[in-house]
Amino acid sequence: MSKSISGFSKLSKTKKIEWIVNTYFSNSKEAKDIIKQYWNTNAKIQQLHDEFIENTITNYYLPLGVAPNFLINDKIYTIPMAIEESSVVAAASKAAKFWLDRGGFKTKVISTIKIGQVHFMYHGDYNKLKTFFKQVKPQLLNDTTSITKNMTARGGGVLDIELRNKTNEIPGYFQLHVSFETLDAMGANFINSCLEQFAKTFKNEAQSFNLFSDQEKQIDIVMSILSNYVPDCLVRAEVSCKVEDLSESNSISGEVFAHKFVQAVNIAEIEPYRAVTHNKGIMNGIDAVVLATGNDFRAIEAGVHAYASRQGRYSSLSHASITDGIFKFWIEIPLALGTVGGLTKLHPLVKLALELLHHPSAKELMQIVAVAGLAQNFAALRSLTTTGIQQGHMKMHLMNILNQFGANDTEKLALTEHFKSHTVSHSAVSEALQNLRLKD
Incomplete structure (x- = not known):
């Protein structure tokens, strides 16, 4: 017990x-x-x-694979991916090869603004609070100079501080809503340090503001914390080609494929049950690269899914269209990433992954990660609208099933050949392995 x-x-x-x-x-x-x-x-x-975390007893390994042949803005990349799920790396690689001969992926960073907030309670005259904020704002910035000077010297720092009135949602609730530029750092520690100093200055300066009553001076700081919702830290990735160039075989024409593909995306845009699985497929690619490069996939997940719900209904992160015979598939997604700080200089494999990507800046990494998500989504939708998802996925999953049954190398070789022309399922593999062993 x-x-x-x-x-x-x-x-x-x-x-x-x-x-x-x-x-x-x-x-x-x-x-x-x-x-x-x-x-x-x-x-x-x-x-x-x-020493990465507390109470460590061992290491928990994930496979680190690579997906080659990604042409991004006319530059070839091999993308590192850390993930346990079968078929993700293979699907990304297949999508990369497909688009390599069709112009590749085009990307651009739309914005890189990150957000932090000081949440506080104030029960008094709102006009007095606005006057106080206007007066204290320069002091807030001045008191964080020791924290921001290095970031500011590199072109980043605090962009703006706003006072936001949220009393319609919670009586007495206000925010200092702060925007930041953190350059190649993800910036969590930098942002949180600034916010805590803002809170300290804001509360202290309120004590001597002559328009406040004694009660109004008692501003209650609830918390100071960055937000992982970064709708203004956006990157766009897209692919496009003539509709007829989408065809790779005689089994389906480019026109039929394009229309089915667009319909599949349209369904994910309006049907949340489908959108969740659709976006999960995108995150298969995104999370794998985020993990491989030492970034926080949980923060990325939370921010991305909030963004997918920004219109009041959970919807697809990717979009597709056919205009004048041109097929276009794209994604706009919030990604707050870093290539300095955190594990980027500590974890040997993270350093290796970033070197593999030509030592990208944070902006470049945003573009690479967005492409990985778009490629994964393209591969999944291509399978879903043509052969079905299970045919390719279960063949990639075959080795996991064989390992589960303790198959030896000879049995693996024989059954891999057998299932090139047979449907893979757990029961089918079990039966085929038993038959093989009976023959021996």
Whole structure:
């Protein structure tokens, strides 16, 4: 039976593991062996991994694959992708190869503004608060000079501070709504440090503002925090070609494919049940590159899905059209990314991934990540509107099923050949493997 423990964080790594395996596992030796099996043999690298988070007991590996042949703004990229799901890397690679001969992907960064907010409560005359804000705003900026000077010298920093009245939603609720430019840094620590200083100055200066009553001086700071919703940190990626150039075989014409494809996107634009799965496919590509480059995929996910709901209904992130015989497929998506700070200089594979991408700036990385999402979406919709999603996906999933059944190398080779012309399913693989073993 499990039990609580006091002072766990103060235990050594060895003692933590001893307590874990003895408390939770019937076979403590096997559990310990599995945990240690994933330690890095290089002690310095393992220590680095141990110090990324708290209470580390081992490493949790994800495959790092690459998708080559991405032509983005006339430059070839091989894109690193860290993901556990079968067929994602293969699908992205196939889409990249498809568009390589059709002009490639065109991208542009629309804006790079990030947002932070000081949330506070004020119960008094709103006109007095507006007057106070106008007076204190220069002081807010001045008091953060020590934090912002390096960022400002590079061309970034605080762009603006607004006072926002949210009392219609919550009585007495106001915000300092702050916009930032953080250049190649994702900027979370920079933004939060600025916001906390704004809050401190705002509250302190209120004490001496002569128009405030004693009650009005008691501004209550609720919290100061960046927002992962960044609708003004936008990037666009698109592909286009003549409709007839979409055809690769005699099985379906370019015109038929284009119209089915556009209809599929239109459905995702108006049907939330479809839109969620549609956008999940986009995020397969985006998250994989975000992870590989040491960025925060959870922040990206939260911001992207909020953006997909900005019109009051959850909708497709991508769009498609046919105009004058030209097929166009595009995405506009908010991506707050960084190529300096965080893990970018610490994790060896993150450094490798960024070098593979020619050491991109944050703007360049935004474009690469958006392309990965668009390519993944194109590949998925292409399958859905032609052969069906399962044919390709299950063939890629075949190796996972064979490994689950403990197939050896000879069996894998034989069954991979067998399922080139047979439908892959869990039961079909089980039956084929049993038949193969009976023959032996």
